[in-house]
Amino acid sequence: MDVMMSCRKYIAPLVFCAQVASSFFDTALQMVVKERCANPDRDTEQKAITNFNMTFNMVFKFMPIVPAIILAKVGDRGYRKVPIVVPLVGYFLSRGLLLLDIVLEWPLQVLYAVPVIHGLCGGFASYWAGVMALVSVSSGEEERSVRIIRTELVYGIAGFIGSLASGHLFNLYTVDIKQGAILSSFSVLLYFLCLLYAAFFLQVDFQSLERDRRHEKVVIIKNQESRDKINIALLFVSGILYDIAVAGGMEMLAAYVLKDPLNWGATEVGYGNAAGSLLFITSFIAVKMFTRCSVRDESMVMIGMVSFAAGIYFMAFVTTTPMYFLARSITLFALIPMPTIRSLLSKQVKGTSYGITFVMLQLSFKLASLVTTPIYTVIYQKTLDTFPGFVFILSSIFTVLSMIPISIVGCRSARHDGYETIQGN
Template sequence: MKGLYLVEPVVALYAFSSFLIYPLVQQYVYRRLWQELTNTTYPISGNTSRCAPRNISSNHTNFHELVQREASLFSLYTELLSTIPSLIVTLMLVAYSDRGGRKITIIMPLIGSFIYTSTFLTVSFFELNIYLLIGSSFLSSLFGGLGTFLGGCFAYIADLCKDERQKTLRMAGIDMMIGLLSGVAAISTGYFLRAAGFNWPFLTSAMFQCLTLLYAIFILEETVEKPPADSNISDESRHRSTIKHMIFGIYHIFAGASYRSKVALVLLLSIFVSFSFAYVGGMSLVTLYELNEPLCWTEVLIGYGAALSTTVFLTSFVGVSAFTYCGVPQLVIVLLGILSVTTGLILLAFAKTTPLMFMVRLPMLLSIMPFPVLRSMMSRIISKSEQGALFACLSFLESLTNNVSSAIFNSIYAVTVAWYPGFIFLLAAGLCVIPLSVLGVVALMGVDAASEYKRPEPNTTAEESPVEDVNDNSPLLS
């Protein structure tokens, strides 16, 4: 049976299974910590807010501050312990995919996710110590993480797409697919939790992850042709060659490029990393903020909020498609996305009521646009044989940035939650000034790296070099 060159179903199933439990993770930890720290039953209400009525206990506010602080620290410990192994695996696997194939970068994180979800199900079902979840996070990180998975998927698409517009739209389509399926999962999570508790959502997620794994192994076709094995080369020499390729591949991206290409790549990487730091760091605290006073959202409201937040993937895809079709410069698309996030974060810091908390999502409808556009711009600079090395570098930096930002923002939130919970969102909005400034530098330089990067593919004849998508003569600013 011939396989399919469609990675989108893998992304869709992965997004649905992950976001089915993602809103539940913090809620589960929050409830367990509430029971352990306060020796009281977690307040569950059918009202729109658990803060009504406010006369539950004279220590009600103190309980919230204590549990908020411990929950944020729990997230901090989880991030710190899983960051390093996940980064190392991401860097090695995605870079190795240039030679060993893209599927390994997709299959390994799926195995890790299944282990993580299964551990949550076990801890929830048997009511084991919640700190076992930190250990499961570390174990699953040894198989890579979201950065490994997305890095492999984006490199997979880069292998298939010759046209620059097609590449941008398919990469934006991946983000849209994440938003659509995660939104469906998130909006059902609250009702699922209220009707069946934590166990059934975890079990359902594990079943979908098994289905995704089967598709990736048996149906998804490989895009990289593996070189034939040389019987004269020993296994030890082959392993040394593989490790050398993984390390040299990332080095060669910068060493073999022209000066203007290096400048363009470094500046675009700076925008990508700094924007990701501010955006992920701020949005990682939204669920805790919603659980805290004065909002005190129920699981149903949290599900609606998460679903509304994920619509930004769809609206951002529509935005990228429309702006690209109309010929809007790519840097302008990135600018609009950053401004969208900055505005939403500022409003989020002052949202104290449920209607306002829903409304602040509206200014952030274009917030995902910078990510696929920047990936496509950087992919254009790099030759086809180095796409894996590029996305390994991107995934490594993205995973490092996301984990570090989550850890830093969680620790700051634990300190500031008592006097002003919304401070963390103002901080994230302020940090958006960094990518905006670098974007201004790129615009002033008028960098046109794509037309200068003409390095031929390795091991190609004069008739075969170079590939079309590398020699795209359209400038980065068009």
Template sequence: MSATCPSKMKIPFVEPAICFSVFAMTLTAPLTTQYVYRRIWEETGNYSIAPDSNVSECAKNKSSPIFTFQEEVQKKVSLFNLQMDISGLIPGLVSTFMLLSHSDHGGRKFPLILSSVGALANSAWLCLLSYFAFPIQLLIASTFLGALCGNYTTLLGASFAYIVDQCKEKKQRTIRIAIIDFLLGIVTGLTGLSSGYFIRELGFVWSFSIATMALTVNLIYILFFLEDSMKEPSSQNVSISWTEGFKNLFYRTYMLFKNNSGEQRSLLCLLLFTMITYFFVTVGISPIFILYELDSPLCWDEVLIGYGSALGSVSFFSSFLGIWLFSYCMEDIHMAFIGIFTTMVGMAMIAFARTTLMMFLVRLPFLFTVVPLSVLRSMISKVVRSTEQGTMFACLAFLETLGGITAVSTFNGIYSATVAWYKGFVFLLSAVLLLIPAISLCAVKCISRNAGSYVLLLQEESSEDTSDR
């Protein structure tokens, strides 16, 4: 009896860890962009910044000499962000791939712990960097080292796998994942809303310190309070080498496609392609919003940027409500179409936003931006057998890491090359690129129609029948 007491003291909910991590990430991202903008502004020329200001000055008059200067700063900041993203690409891919594949045998807590340690170390370094005014080039090195421990995608992938381990019933699993989307919306919205006030009232050092404290609490929770979802990790495979881990994951990924029929295999490939292409555009364009808002003619301060981030985060909550309401009257694939096309409209509108009011109004079409990601993830999970869920989440995390870092690097490069010519070009380009997942989704619809109904649902039912026998 007493032997079971320690395990009962553990908490079987990964949601608090996600909330702490998302809070720190949502606070750190705009802080880092604005801090880099300020440092590059000061180091590029002789234009000074007011001592009590935490953002750069901004000129709206094109004849002003400072206007040309701020265009140069925009280019340099975009290129610096590109260098940071590239530095974390390879280590982020390798660590995500290996940590999540190893978690199938060694437990989910290890990738949760290691990715949290990396985030904590990176946040602590930002505190020191801003306090001692070290060269900002050191951010590139810290990004590389932090990515070796995993990143946000690693933590999120391990969290989803943690939930899959706990929830054997598919309805319960859907509810838990929907709750996570709901919590993401609340945390990111409130954090984005307050981030500007953090900078204005506390400055960069204390703001980074708050994120560091949140990540410290998160690590303590995972280490000492979170229960491992895998009660009995396989002792045979715990000591498996990283090379064998790669081979095993590649083999299990290969079996995902081999075990399915030709039609189901095509459907799975199209769903993955649709999700990654949509993810590529939406994640790649997100850092450009802050640069676009800092520059003329908007010239937003830190508070307005916080308001904009909060409005953007509302999409998590509104998408959750949209899925809940639309599910009563339409199929999953139609909900995904709505999300893609409304996001496309928002991208096109933002390219022509020249006033603060217009910039706030263009957030309305983004209310269903998260719908395609949630729906496509659900559709993919239904194609895959219950015994292959862990491998699928590892593959999705790998693709999201590759696609996310590549996307941010690509869009930063495009923005840097076109900012002096036309600032809104990158948003128009993203609207056009969203036609790719829309066309891919049409192909999914055709395959499903030819089968008479969704092949993924038939696959799920047949796998359940087999397991019951």
């Protein structure tokens, strides 16, 4: 095959396979935690689950900070595969630990080592920033939003398929094979295949990297430099607030569906995760449609935020499984904001800074959530007996707040539409 062909043509199989593996792991972990925390007292069980999830998620978010920055800098020096390959090593090893925990029946606390191993190798922050950097350097500014959301679409379809199958695979076991071992084994195997693919078959378009370096000298008229910095700051603020809303709401939702009145099992958990992955497809279709109608990126972000704010607000009052899926259906466009914000950021920085910019965005999400995750957990535990859905209303409020910075970016960009950018040789 021609090594100079576009890298985005080759990144899709990796993204697909890795997300199927991740879906298997998520369902397996969720059900293992539920089984180990089982208690006749439902409130005690919920507190045990949320306490474990809080500690797990905080370690998960804190550990990758330094490794991800180092890997991003290596990637921006031209070694674009490194920020992808190294995290996949962490994925493979940490997912293998869950399998050992299931087979050997180790204490639940052993699983706190999963985010430690995962984070020391850069974690999702490095992996996804590396993928986004590869996609960005191989696409022009005009088509970048669609290219990025197309990668997210592959991610979503894989998550949908993996989540649908995960609940059924978790329930497969025999006298000799413990429940969840088969599902976890498939996750480990798929990550191993992803690691081999990324290390030996993933191809980087070096021509696009050289073109990107050649076009970095841009002469921008009147105030452009300061305007870019302000826009970057506003985009970071908007992304952080929206991530707090989404991550906080989804973390609590993982525990909420396991309690009465929903009281889901492995199959329902898989279907619920699949419903979340389906949003990647609907969001992709929406971006394609809005792009053809010449809708601005900032407007698309706002549409996605409104969709999530309405859906998560309705989730606060969900008491049955059909109501859950109805609430999910309202969030059809909820996955538009993040890839579009990444696209907007990529248009404000140099090509050789894509990696560090994207990884700093991911890490800013993690730092913010180190504060908000325990707050969400405490609020959820305090309102278990009165109104457990209150945390979802809180997520809706954060989403509304995240609309303010992006609307300012839209106004600033519209005001400067008359200016012309001069490309240098």
